[in-house]
Amino acid sequence: MTTTLRTFAATAAAALLLTLTACAASAPAPTEATSASPTAEAGTDSGACAGVEVVVELAELDLPDSPAGTTCVETDAPIAASEALAEAGITTEGTTEYGDQVVCRVNGVPAEDFALTADDGSDYFETCESMPAAFAYWGLWTKPVDGEWGYAQEGLSTLQLQPGEGLALLFTVNDEPAAPSA
Numbered sequence: 001m002t003t004t005l006r007t008f009a010a011t012a013a014a015a016l017l018l019t020l021t022a023c024a025a026s027a028p029a030p031t032e033a034t035s036a037s038p039t040a041e042a043g044t045d046s047g048a049c050a051g052v053e054v055v056v057e058l059a060e061l062d063l064p065d066s067p068a069g070t071t072c073v074e075t076d077a078p079i080a081a082s083e084a085l086a087e088a089g090i091t092t093e094g095t096t097e098y099g100d101q102v103v104c105r106v107n108g109v110p111a112e113d114f115a116l117t118a119d120d121g122s123d124y125f126e127t128c129e130s131m132p133a134a135f136a137y138w139g140l141w142t143k144p145v146d147g148e149w150g151y152a153q154e155g156l157s158t159l160q161l162q163p164g165e166g167l168a169l170l171f172t173v174n175d176e177p178a179a180p181s182a
Contacts, residue, residue: 051075053143053166054088055182056106059136059173063114067107070182081140081152081159081167090169092138092156097130101155103138104128106169110136119174141168141180149180 049072056067071088073079085092091107094100104126110116115123116136124133132138140152142159143166152159152167161167168180 048072049164049166051163052079052084052161053182054084054090055166055168055170055180056090057168057177057180057182058109058171059176061110061114061116061171061173063109065108067109075163078160078162080157081154081161082156084161084167085156085169092169093128095128095130095132100157102131103140103156103169104132106138106171109171116173135175136173137171139170139172141170142166143168143180149182 051072051074054071054073056069058066058068067090071090073084073087075084079087092100092103093105093108095102095104105111105128110126112125112127115125116133118124118133118135124136126132126136140156140159141149142152142161143149145162145164149166149168159167166180166182168182170177170180172178
C-alpha cells in the first residue's frame with residue numbers, strides 16, 4: 001500500500017510540476033521569421049524535420065479517432081509549444097481545478113465515456129475535474145536537437161522550441177509506454 005501511495009504521489013507530483021508553469025506567462029507571438037505550417041511527416045526519422053517535430057503517442061487503446069501521429073511544423077525560428085501544437089492541428093483540454101496547467105485530453109482523448117482499465121481491473125472514466133489518475137495521464141516531453149526524449153521542464157504556454165527539436169504528448173496507461181518511441 002505504501003509503495004502504491006508513493007508511486008501515485010510521485011506520478012501526480014511529476015505531472016503537476018511539469019505543467020504548473022503552463023499558466024505562468026502567455027506565449028509570445030511568433031517572430032516574422034516563423035513560417036509555421038504543418039507538413040505530415042509520419043514514419044520519417046526524427047532527423048528529417050527541419051522545423052519542430054510534434055508527436056502524439058498513446059498506450060495501446062482501441063480508439064476509433066486516435067490523435068496519434070507525427071507532424072513536422074516548419075519553422076526557422078523559435079516557436080511556442082502551444083503554437084506548434086495548434087499548427088499541427090492538436091488541441092488540448094485542461095482540468096477544472098488546474099486549468100491548462102494539466103493536460104487532460106488531446107483532441108478529445110480520452111473521452112469522458114471511455115473506460116480506462118487499471119492494473120487491478122477496475123474501470124476509470126476521466127472527467128477532467130482534477131489531476132488525472134496516476135495510472136492514466138498525458139505527459140509532455142521534449143527532445144533537444146540530437147538528444148533523447150525527457151519530461152518537459154515547462155508547460156505548454158511558456159515552453160519555447162528551437163528548429164530541430166521535438167515535442168511529444170504521450171498518453172501512458174499502467175506505465176506503458178514509458179517514453180516516446182519517435
